[in-house]
Amino acid sequence: MDMFEKCYQFSRANEVIAAGLLPYFRTIEENHGPVVKMEGKDVVMAGSNDYLGLTQHPEVIEAAIQAIRAFGSSCSGSRFLNGTSILHTQLEEELADFLGVEACLAFTTGFLTNQGVIATLVERGEHLLSDAENHASIVAGGWIVRARGGNVHRYATNNMSALENTLKKIPKDAPKLIVTDGVFSMSGRIVDLPALVRLAKAYGARVMIDEAHAAGVLGEGGRGTPSHFGLKNTDVDLTMGTFSKSFASLGGFIAGERRVVDYIKFNSQAFRFSASMAPGSVGAARASLRIIRREPERIERLRKISLEMRQGLKSQGFKLIESITPILPVIIGDDMLTFRFWKRLMDEGVFANAVIAPGVPSGMQLIRLSLIATYKQEHLDKILEAFRKVGKEFGLIG
Numbered sequence: 001m002d003m004f005e006k007c008y009q010f011s012r013a014n015e016v017i018a019a020g021l022l023p024y025f026r027t028i029e030e031n032h033g034p035v036v037k038m039e040g041k042d043v044v045m046a047g048s049n050d051y052l053g054l055t056q057h058p059e060v061i062e063a064a065i066q067a068i069r070a071f072g073s074s075c076s077g078s079r080f081l082n083g084t085s086i087l088h089t090q091l092e093e094e095l096a097d098f099l100g101v102e103a104c105l106a107f108t109t110g111f112l113t114n115q116g117v118i119a120t121l122v123e124r125g126e127h128l129l130s131d132a133e134n135h136a137s138i139v140a141g142g143w144i145v146r147a148r149g150g151n152v153h154r155y156a157t158n159n160m161s162a163l164e165n166t167l168k169k170i171p172k173d174a175p176k177l178i179v180t181d182g183v184f185s186m187s188g189r190i191v192d193l194p195a196l197v198r199l200a201k202a203y204g205a206r207v208m209i210d211e212a213h214a215a216g217v218l219g220e221g222g223r224g225t226p227s228h229f230g231l232k233n234t235d236v237d238l239t240m241g242t243f244s245k246s247f248a249s250l251g252g253f254i255a256g257e258r259r260v261v262d263y264i265k266f267n268s269q270a271f272r273f274s275a276s277m278a279p280g281s282v283g284a285a286r287a288s289l290r291i292i293r294r295e296p297e298r299i300e301r302l303r304k305i306s307l308e309m310r311q312g313l314k315s316q317g318f319k320l321i322e323s324i325t326p327i328l329p330v331i332i333g334d335d336m337l338t339f340r341f342w343k344r345l346m347d348e349g350v351f352a353n354a355v356i357a358p359g360v361p362s363g364m365q366l367i368r369l370s371l372i373a374t375y376k377q378e379h380l381d382k383i384l385e386a387f388r389k390v391g392k393e394f395g396l397i398g
């Protein structure tokens, strides 16, 4: 059979596309912060990870321009060779200082960071323990581990007895790495970090936490999940994060003990054989970090509107997965219904994300809102009104 036969036979999305209901790959024609132009119409963006609204901040834009002026549009090579600029090392030092850890290493994307760090650390015969709701990039790291003869254990999400049962089955002296999202990207739930850290200590496992949706969002000054629970980033062994969300840029990082970060720097294929973060991205990430440190009120506003919007949707009668993060998953419960609901929200001027299996278990299909700190009251009102109207139309609320 021809290698491309599967491509020619691929028809999964055709029916939904034909009905004009495909919620994915929609084109943004203009971006004005919380409002974007799509298909010729202004819509409130409620499906972006720009949690603090910094992608439109003049200081961030100017920093990206200045970085490009000084270092060009690309580093044209890997960090290992010609791709380390003084901007990269400054970003790493500033981030390590923010997180209160010894060292930090910036990768080209968040995906590569997870895949690369996990594949570098967990060797043949060693053990990776991974939450079932972890991001695809952690799963991809696990595939490499498995292919190289390591062991991958998936435990039920945020279920500490499932994690303990898994730990019990692994020989005591075998090297173990527990990897978990701090905030789970689909459900918006926060990991039970204090319990996870206690288990890790009791069973001699190392912990790596993915702070993609927690850095700049949770904890004191946006320091993330450990801080949310009154812990320090040194209470987990490794902190991973992305620059593509609160940091209004593109790239990823791993932070922790210097000797471990240095080991990853010299040994990770994903790090050594990818072109480094582009100068503009580094400039934008540094400026965002500066603003996060200087203006904690942005994080406060995000927290406040997250609680208000959650409360607003619940009082309209919608079912949400409980949490306190700016990720608001509204359960719809069926693929086509979710697509149709999504389309009607678009008609009403709101862009949100439709999430179906395998992103969530069947029956839990949902519309996921991700909120932005820079919304004005009119944007929040518009989102609530659109949900009220469409929810009634679909008989999901009374």
Ligand SMILES: Cc1ncc(COP(=O)(O)O)c(C=O)c1O
Pocket: 109, 110, 111, 112, 114, 135, 137, 181, 185, 210, 212, 213, 242, 243, 244, 250, 251, 252
């Ligand atoms: C939890 C989590 N980890 C890692 C990533 C990958 O980051 P990036 O998109 O910046 O490569 C994402 C992005 O969607 C994420 O949600």
